Amino acid sequence: MSDLRAAVAAGVFGTDEAFRSLLQSTVETARAIFHAKASSVFLLDEEADELVFEAVAGEGADTLVGRRFPSSTGVAGWVLVTRQPLVVDDLTKDTRFSRDAAASTGYVPRGMMAVPLLAEEKALGVLEVLDRPAGIPFTLAEMDLLGLFANQAAIALDLLQRARRAQAALAGEGELAALGRFAARLEDATEETRAAGLQLLAALEQLLG
Amino acid sequence: MSVVAHETDEDLPAWSLPASAGESIHLPSVWPERVTREWAFGGATGAGVRVCVLDSGVELEHPLVGEVQRSVAVTKEGDEIHVDDDDSGDLCGHGTACAGIIRALAPECDLTSVRVLGAGYTGSAPVLLAGLEWAIGEGFDIVNMSLSTTKRQYVDRLHELADRAYFKRTMLIASAHNMPVESFPWRFASVVSVGSHESLDPLALYANPNPPVEFFARGLNVDVAWLGGATINATGNSFATPHVAGMCALVLSKHPELTPFQLKSVLHLTATNVGGA
DSSP states (O other): OOOHHHHHHHHHHHOHHHHHHHHHHHHHHHHHHTTOOOEEEEEEEEEEETTEEEEEEETTTTTTTEEEHHHHHHHHHHHHHHHHOEEEEOGGGHHHHHHHHHHSOOOOOEEEEEEEEEEEEEEEEEEEEOOOOOOOOOHHHHHHHHHHHHHHHHHHHHHHHHHHHHHHHHHHSSSHHHHHHHHHHHSOHHHHHHHHHHHHHHHHHHHOO | OOOOOOOOGGGOOOOOGGGGGGGGGEEEEEEEHHHHHHHHTTTOOTOOOOOEEEEEETTTTTTOOOOOEEEEEEEETTEEEEEEEEEOOOSSSSHHHHHHHHHHSTTTTTEEEEOOSSSSTTTHHHHHHHHHHHHHHHSSSSEOOOOOOOOOOGHHHHHHHHHHHHHHHHHEEOOOOOSSSBBSSSSSTTEEEEEEOOOOEEEEEEEESSSSEEEEEEEEEEEEEOOGGGGEEESSHHHHHHHHHHHHHHHHHHHHOOOHHHHHHHHHHSSTTTOOO
């Protein structure tokens, strides 16, 4: 039932692009708040068991979106699997990390804050903030702020995933597709047709009890 | 049948106590009039205490970790889960960091690494449970769990394992979550749950009057062992947890007779905000 509601909601209100902008805005804000060089959101692709760069602000914004890596490797993988936020500095001292980062993203961060994106019992992905200003010790207040941001990003990511599921359903031939088409036409209709459509919908609702 | 239940499984169950048996289970009092840090772990090194780090693996021969007695990896192939000896080290750096913290506090404890990372996200919870079950079966004194799961379908089993550990004298030390989501096992009363305080003193320990987070330990800006023999600076409840594991190793090396119930009481009584100078 939640997918049916999501399908209609997506048909009427949302598009993939709109939710993507919401995620983009979240990483831009996270980057600004923490005075960081970059921030990214990774989405978990459960089927492939991989993490995918979904939104990037700052370093790598032009090149990283869409890149993937196995879901339980590195700091992001640890954070995803253990559900524990982690802040690490001096990563350049870790030669394996530096080599891998340089090879895969072309950018080797010095420091990283990573926090799981959780919606109820599901882990949807990971939010990372890279290279906050050097030399300023991290505080527990920042950790709490990171958690708050993660919550917001998790909601955006949850919406994006629902929209994608709904759109996949709408693109199909099933009953949901008809509902979606109806919702979309209603959205584009003239005021008069729209009023009539809504009246019809109200009657249908009454009929179904 | 003896009613002294704690020594071997064979003596169980001890469901009731006949009047005549009261004398036979006399337990020597191990408590001084006032439990101080000096009594609890003054001069202790962790010698003889077996600590298990359930994490991403531990880098072998890291100078801050020293000898790792055993290193195993839990893997999942299809529906089958295997626990095998493994020398591939650490997949992330975090397990090495935890092992280094425990080693710094309890330099003579025995360390074993159980790698539960690497099975992918989907395999992570079954692998975590299998790793924990293996560790309890091996009879470690302390298991450091800087990790948690949010998957409800595994909570009952995890709860069962946490209680089993508690009664088999394996103390589970688990990282608390600072996010508004329910995760486990740190919420269970049979484990010691740990959050972070802001002090840089590795032995500063605060008892929380408002659980489920029971204790706060050092988790902020900690210099920790990392991959490639490196040392990095890190923050998180996941680093506070091994501080408590290390302190527990110290206490148990001096007082091996303590049960998890008593050990948790010692942590409370010697906490910085309770009476532990």
